[in-house]
Amino acid sequence: MIKTRVVVGVDGSAGSAAAVRWAAEEARMRQAELRVLIARHRRESFALDARQADADADTSTVQTAVQQARAVAPGVSVRGVALPGYAVPVLVHAAEEAALVVLGSHGGRSFFGQAHGSVCSQVATQAQCCVVVVRGGEVPADGPIVVGVNDDPDASTIIGRAFEEAAMRGAPLIAVTVRDGGSSTAEEALGTEIDLQLDPWREKYPQVRATREVIGGKPDKVLLQQCRQAQLVVAGARQQGALLGPVGTRLLQRAECPVLIARA
Structure with a gap:
């Protein structure tokens, strides 16, 4: 089966926004659909209103990323999904049905408590498909x-x-x-x-x-x-x-x- 899906992991940061833009353009070139994915480990010890606030924040983050992707590549089919769980296993599972997984790179801690560099390296080594880590800086459009x-x-x-x-x-x-x-x-x-x-x-x-x-x-x-x-x-x-x-x-x-x- 030919895989025609690009998956991009988001977390609401500037780094993930750069990844969304890159992934949308990649999906356009590949004539593929784009899946925007956010993952959060929901601890049961949290109060109900706190868990609902997290869910609402995830929905907002996904919706914003979907809008960004559609602005870059209007003709691409884009779907946003918020899933419970740790980022690495969620993204690795999503990679099973994808041609490419795209992640943003930035400093600090991200993906809701997990060190972002660790997420990038773990997904890159565990995913069954190719993985792209977008650095976020300007790159020459005509570069090699x-x-x-x-x-x-x-x-x-x-x-x-x-x-x-x-x-x-x-x-x-x-x-x-x-x-x-x-x-x-x-x-x-x-x-x-x-x-x-x-x-x-x-x-x-x-x-x-x-x-x-x-x-x-x-x-x-x-x-x-x-x-x-x-x-x-x-x-x-x-x-x-x-x-x-x-x-x-x-x-x-x-x-x-x-x-x-x-x-x-």
């Missing part, structure tokens, strides 16, 4: 799609997703591989290896202008630098056997553009 390429077993999935996003946006793609020292001969050999990974996707998406770069340094710092010019950076859900890994974690925390955690 940046993808980090290494010898990870999931490299083909990550590269393919980056090409798909670039084709959908009419954007160029930059495949970045980070090296730690080595001779110019070794760098040339590494570049050839990257081209072999890219070539099948170049054939599938001939409209995408794809280039590759081999850059010396630390992977997280190099990719964060590349993010300054990008409209989207694509990373893998697993790196070197670790869930998300240090590079993906740093991207979620510091990237200046939206970060897409790719799934097969």
